[in-house]
Amino acid sequence: MPMTNNLDPAQRFTKTEFVVRKERIQSITKVLFAVMAISMIIPLLLIIGYLFYHALPSLSWEFLVEVPKKGMRDGGIWPAFVGTLYLVVISLAIAAPVGVFAAVYLNEYAKDNWFNRIIHLAVINLAGVPSIVHALFGLGAFVYAAEFGYSILSAALTLAIMTLPVIIASTREALASVPMPFREACWNVGASRWQTIRAVVVPNSISGILTGIILQVSRAAGETAPVMFTGAVFYKAVERGELFPYQLNEQCMALSMHLYTVATQVPNVKESIPYATAVVLLCSVLLVNAGAIALRVWLRNHKKW
Amino acid sequence: MAAEQKQNSIQTRNLNLWYGEFQALKSVSVDVKNGLITALIGPSGCGKTTLLRCFNRINERFPYVRTQGEIVILGKNIYDPDVSLIELRKSVGMVFQRPNPIPISVYENVLFGLRIHHRLGHFKKAYLEEIVEKSLTEVGLWKDLRDRLKVKATTLQLEQQQKLCIARLLPLKPEIILMDEPCSALDVEGTRSIEDLMYKLRGRYTIVIVTHNMAQARRVSDECIFMLLGEKIEHSRTEDLFLKPQNPKTGEYIEGRYG
Ligand SMILES: Nc1ncnc2c1ncn2[C@@H]1O[C@H](COP(=O)(O)OP(=O)(O)O)[C@@H](O)[C@H]1O
Ligand SMILES: [Mg+2]
Numbered sequence: 001m002p003m004t005n006n007l008d009p010a011q012r013f014t015k016t017e018f019v020v021r022k023e024r025i026q027s028i029t030k031v032l033f034a035v036m037a038i039s040m041i042i043p044l045l046l047i048i049g050y051l052f053y054h055a056l057p058s059l060s061w062e063f064l065v066e067v068p069k070k071g072m073r074d075g076g077i078w079p080a081f082v083g084t085l086y087l088v089v090i091s092l093a094i095a096a097p098v099g100v101f102a103a104v105y106l107n108e109y110a111k112d113n114w115f116n117r118i119i120h121l122a123v124i125n126l127a128g129v130p131s132i133v134h135a136l137f138g139l140g141a142f143v144y145a146a147e148f149g150y151s152i153l154s155a156a157l158t159l160a161i162m163t164l165p166v167i168i169a170s171t172r173e174a175l176a177s178v179p180m181p182f183r184e185a186c187w188n189v190g191a192s193r194w195q196t197i198r199a200v201v202v203p204n205s206i207s208g209i210l211t212g213i214i215l216q217v218s219r220a221a222g223e224t225a226p227v228m229f230t231g232a233v234f235y236k237a238v239e240r241g242e243l244f245p246y247q248l249n250e251q252c253m254a255l256s257m258h259l260y261t262v263a264t265q266v267p268n269v270k271e272s273i274p275y276a277t278a279v280v281l282l283c284s285v286l287l288v289n290a291g292a293i294a295l296r297v298w299l300r301n302h303k304k305w
Numbered sequence: 306m307a308a309e310q311k312q313n314s315i316q317t318r319n320l321n322l323w324y325g326e327f328q329a330l331k332s333v334s335v336d337v338k339n340g341l342i343t344a345l346i347g348p349s350g351c352g353k354t355t356l357l358r359c360f361n362r363i364n365e366r367f368p369y370v371r372t373q374g375e376i377v378i379l380g381k382n383i384y385d386p387d388v389s390l391i392e393l394r395k396s397v398g399m400v401f402q403r404p405n406p407i408p409i410s411v412y413e414n415v416l417f418g419l420r421i422h423h424r425l426g427h428f429k430k431a432y433l434e435e436i437v438e439k440s441l442t443e444v445g446l447w448k449d450l451r452d453r454l455k456v457k458a459t460t461l462q463l464e465q466q467q468k469l470c471i472a473r474l475l476p477l478k479p480e481i482i483l484m485d486e487p488c489s490a491l492d493v494e495g496t497r498s499i500e501d502l503m504y505k506l507r508g509r510y511t512i513v514i515v516t517h518n519m520a521q522a523r524r525v526s527d528e529c530i531f532m533l534l535g536e537k538i539e540h541s542r543t544e545d546l547f548l549k550p551q552n553p554k555t556g557e558y559i560e561g562r563y564g
Contacts, residue, residue: 111368181405185470187363189418189477190394199417200407 051282055275063276065241072235072258072266077277079238082245083252084284086152087227088220090248091159096213098160099167106168107175108197126165134162135229143230151249155231162226163216170212174205207296214292218285224256232257234265255281313377314339314481314511315360320374322355322364329355331535332374337528342503342512344526344543346519348558352535353515357483360513361397362390379480395422398474400484404466406458406473411450414458414469415440418477440475444468444502464495468502482506484514488521500525519559523547531555 015023052059066076106123110116138158148154178201186196202209232254238245246252255277263274315337322330329352337343345353358364359376362383376383383393395418406414413420415437419428437454441447446468450456458469467487474482484503488496503512503525516522522529522543529546531539531554539546539555550556 113368179405181401181403182407184363184399184401185405185407185473186417186421187366188361188394188399189421189473190391191421192391195421199421204408 048282051275051279055272055279058270058272058276059279064280067238067240068235068258072262073269073273076240077255077258077280078240078242079236079245080253080255080258080277081280081284082238082243083152083232083236084221084255084281086246086252087156087159087231087254088217090152090156091163091220092213092216094156095160095164095167095216099164099213100171100209102164103168103171103175104197104202107172108193108201123165123168127169129162131162131223132225134158135225137161138226138230149249150233150251151231152246152252153231153248155227155252155254158226158230159220159223162223163220166219167213167216170215171205171209174208174212175201177208178204207299210299211292211296214288217288221281221285222256224254224260227254228257228260234261255284312339313337314379315513316375316377317356317359318375318377320356320359320376321372322352322359323371324367325369329535330359333532333535333537335530335537335540337511337513339511340508341527342507342514342525343528343530344522345513345515345530345532346517346522346558347532347538349517351532353532354485355535356532357399357485357513357515360481360483361394361399363394363399391422395477396479397481397483398477398479400467400470400474400482400487402486403490404463404470406461406466406469408457408459410455411441411458411461411469412437412454414473415476417473422477436476440472441469443475443506444472445498445505446472462495464491464498467491467495467499471502471506479510481511481513484512486515486517488516488518496521519547531558533558 063076064081065078067078068080069075106116106119110119135158138154138161142148142154142157143150146154148157182200182204183196186200191199231251233251234253234257236246236251236253238253259274259277259281262269262277313336315335318334320330320333321328333352333356335356345356347353355364359372360378360383364370364372372384378393378397381388407417409417416433419433419436438447438451441450446465449465450461458466461469467490471482488499491499500521503514506512507527514522514525526543529539529541529543530537531546531550531552533554539550539552541551546555547559550559
């Protein structure tokens with residue numbers, strides 16, 4: 001019997017004190033982290049519940065399609081809703097193609113040299129610039145320098161500049177996640193870079209690209225300062241339910257701005273109106289995000305490639 | 306030289322390659338004969354993959370790679386200014402260590418190369434179907450996959466994926482097929498069927514295969530090139546290399562002293 005330290009076989013492989021302590025710590029941390037994760041949902045539910053509770057008296061189809069009345073103390077929010085739609089659609093129509101093409105260039109074509117590294121750095125830093133700075137830039141560049149004046153065009157361009165770097169960054173990330181072997185497979189049958197991009201890179205990253213773009217919808221819809229400085233007004237006379245009330249060179253109303261106005265600038269507003277405005281803003285954004293998720297799932301399951 | 310080039314598909318002369326400061330190939334001169342299966346063997350990191358990737362200039366996607374020397378493929382120096390990488394890669398196909406089918410259907414995978422090189426609608430549907438059948442038959446997949454042509458290629462078994470990757474090259478009528486450890490992700494069965502396939506393709510295509518499995522090199526190859534630390538040590542007929550190695554280093558490697 002060599003090398004056995006007189007242990008009773010029944011005592012072998014049982015828990016030592018150290019193991020017991022380790023297991024206790026393990027279960028504590030698990031509970032702790034789970035609590036953290038769950039507590040994330042609570043504020044969200046509270047916010048939504050609180051908003052809906054206060055908004056309820058005003059919430060109706062009429063509220064959405066009616067114009068504000070009695071100095072915004074009554075009526076609906078149609079001009080602001082359509083204005084936000086205008087701003088979001090136009091700004092993304094500019095930012096999305098530019099951003100995606102820029103990202104494709106940076107990720108697929110650009111060599112790793114100092115020039116492209118500077119572009120990369122610039123993109124990352126631009127993504128972190130506060131929106132009020134974008135607002136000032138938009139005011140100087142589009143309203144005054146380019147002489148677009150206070151207008152939907154200026155505001156949409158400002159929003160586009162604001163969302164562009166984030167779209168570039170998220171698109172690059174989506175492109176970079178396409179495995180190298182897919183590209184090599186293409187190159188090895190003689191595909192050019194562009195053919196490779198079209199045949200494998202974009203189809204395999206499209207859901208990530210779209211998600212990145214659509215997340216910017218909520219940003220463009222929610223930001224107040226950039227549109228306030230460049231093209232949004234307190235009030236604009238619009239027909240009830242009119243679909244195309246604005247021209248590009250006019251100012252418009254916007255939901256975020258309207259919320260700010262009715263909540264802080266107008267005395268004696270019915271209490272439920274600001275809350276209902278917030279609910280409309282929140283629901284539109286959530287709806288778009290839900291649409292994005294659905295599209296993603298659909299693309300993943302139905303893509304023919 | 307001219308007659309020599311006729312029977313050699315690939316010739317390199319004093320080929321040097323650097324990854325940044327690191328020299329991965331040192332004055333490599335090899336002649337790969339037409340229609341034979343040539344195996345590249347040597348310990349891990351000796352530059353086999355690097356050499357193979359020189360033959361269709363795929364190394365160049367790294368900006369820090371620098372090459373020097375001459376590579377003549379099918380009689381043409383591939384560093385001549387009028388060489389199109391697209392046309393070169395059509396003739397010199399490559400199969401990778403991990404099967405890399407494109408995540409589209411089996412059918413489209415086979416036709417991928419053709420589609421890349423021709424306008425949409427250039428071919429009749431019947432012709433395309435014939436090509437798919439011919440290519441899949443050639444690699445022995447037709448019987449298994451004829452009813453599953455619409456299946457996504459990435460859902461196949463690894464062995465089938467690897468065969469599909471070979472089938473994908475065939476519609477372009479390549480003359481040289483480069484294989485970089487094509488069996489290392491496969492099990493014994495898969496390995497054997499890929500080896501059988503190589504044997505069937507032998508003669509019609511010049512095949513260069515990188516392998517770290519010496520038994521495999523012995524089984525499949527006609528000629529063998531032994532490399533060490535970026536240099537070509539020995540190149541001879543496979544039996545000769547294994548039975549009567551000229552260079553003592555080759556002998557040591559074969560006996561398993563290193564690598
Ligand atoms: N992309 C690369 N960048 C830098 N060094 C590399 C790269 N690829 C290979 N190397 C180096 O070159 C040498 C040869 O590599 P490789 O050709 O892959 O060897 P093998 O295929 O024989 O294992 C190794 O030392 C490896 O570290
Ligand atoms: Mg290798």
